[in-house]
Amino acid sequence: MVFERRRWALPVAALALTLPVAAGCTSAPDAPAKRGGTPSASSASGVSGAPAGSRARVCDAPPAGPTKAPAGAVTVDPAVVGDLETKTENSPPNTTFWLRPGTHRLGSDPYAQVEAKAGNRYLGAPGAVLDGRRTNQYAFGGTAPGVTIRYLTVQGFVAPQDEGVVNHDMADGWVVEHSTIQHNSGAGLMAGARQRVRASCLRGNGQYGMNAYKTGDSIRGLVVEGNEITGNNTDDWERRQPGCGCTAGIKFWAVDGADIRGNWVHDNRGAGLWADTNNNDFLFEDNVLESNDGAALMYETSYNAVVRNNTIRRNNWVEGRASAKDGDDFPYATVYVSESGGEPRVPARTDGIEIYRNLLEDNWNGITLWENADRFCNSPSNTSSDYCTLLVKDTARCARPAIATAPLYADCRWKTQRVDIHDNRFVLDPSVVGCAQECGRMAVLSNEGSSPDWSPYRGDRVARAITQEQDNRWHDNAYRGPWTFTAHDAGRRLDSGRWRGAPYRQDAGSTFEPRAGG
Helix, strand or coil: CCCCCCCCCCCCCCECCCCCCCCCCCCCCCCCCCCCCCCCCCCCCCCCCCCCCCCCCCCCCCCCCCCCCCCCCEEECCCCCCHHHHHHHHCCCCCEEEECCEEEECCCCCCCCEECCCCCEEEECCCEEEECCCCCCCCEECCCCCCEEECCEEECCECCCCCEEECCCCCCCCEEECCEEECCECEEEECCCCCEEECCEEECCCCEEEEECCCCCCEEEEEEECCEEECCCCCCHHHHCCCCCCCEEEEECCEEEEEEECCEEECCCCCCEEEECCCEEEEEECCEEECCCCCCEEEECCEEEEEECCEEECCCHHHHHHHHHCCCCCCCCCEEEECCECCCCCCCCCCCEEEECCEEECCCCCEEEEECCCCCCCCCCCCCCCCCCCCCCCHHHCCCCHHHCCCHHHHCCCCCCCEEEECCEEECCHHHHCCCCCCCEEEEEECCECCCCCCCCCECHHHHHHHHHCCCEEECCEEECCCEEEEECCCCEECHHHHHCCCCCCCECCEEECCCCC
16 A cells, blocks of 8 residues: 655645635625534435536636726826836825726836735726736735736736735735636735635636735635636646645635635646645635546645535546556545544634535545544654644644643644535446546545654554544435445445444445446
8 A cells, every 4th residue: 555645845825715706606704504414405315405516607708897997097008018017106005097908018027016005906908918928927916905906817927936926925805806817827816814806717827826825824714706717737836846735726825714615616737726734714615626637625734614515526537547557545535635624622613524515426536534644743744844733832842752642642633533524416437437446435544653753643543533533424425336435544445335334334324326427
């Protein structure tokens, strides 16, 4: 068995999401969710509450901006190189700028950029494009809050790895709506606190569509709604830096409170959505996640989330097939919960991770709950090396002998616990996926703890805990197709009868139809 996980690296500027608004959506936080509550209008056999799978088709038909300058707006002329940056510099805060139709350019210096002022609004006329000409690194920067960008295409900028083109300096309270951010290097967009990204196209960027990371880990109240996020990581960073963990359609780092709703996340090279390291209080709702090379959704070393009413199709075919070809028997997942779980001591709208009323159809695998026994604060396997859990402020405390006793024995590690998976529909047709025995797995497992030599988690104690002691459960789901199940370790493959029987006792109330297809 191969347990070498890909290395998740701390991004210099990790991916941040801001939701675009789709028709009928709201960005207001939901009321607190009760874990294990009564499922709304769904059943294990039909899951009638499952999403219809409508896609936010933004990129091919973006809405047009105003054809005339709004009253009081400053008009920006595409024929004058640097007009946008110059007029921004010479105007007071809270100015509205209207970019006329045509291709707008900044100065020839690689660091030429628009230094936005507080409350500025940038509106693109139909056909307005801000083009970096593969020369400028950044389009919009500065730390001024409350900037709005609408109806504008931003393309051709060359931000360095882990840095972003729009909101380069991670300012707070920005709104990006009805915009296209495409064909840039690095991340198309960075994020700040209370950022809103709505009804926009994040397409074909070199590393991330959006990198939701802010220096100081202060992103709160992020909304990403109604966007199309597609074809990102064109520079194939995992090939250039194997194991870097530095790709996704959107990546989130240490974000506290995010609503990711109504997006179409598809055909990204790597994961679709990836929350990595001390994220908390996430809602993933009504998204369509399909045909991403890697997992549709990864929730790693993080806390408290709701994943509901999403349509998740045809993900992880590329990475799943590659790992199987290499003889790796790890159940690489479509929804991958890695060292993440519910924690009542971390305030959020829920105290668990609840995954319900989703449709997962013809993905390489299903849901994997994983906990690396060797990954904890101060461990060499903690690739987020400067971070500890949200329960331990002083990382140095996680050392022997104290780590071997309560409370540090529990609090020094990110635990996959309190995960409730119910009222989902799992559909698999191996002839569609192009696989046989190597796909179609659902799993809850850990590796054998072995490192470092002072670790109190050596042996199979973590595997026993995640499988039987940490309140992780599947129930009232509907399965169609030849699904198998993995528990405790990657080599322990079970049929539905053994999965439901002692000692695992999973999927009470679920239905199983072994014939392939929907």
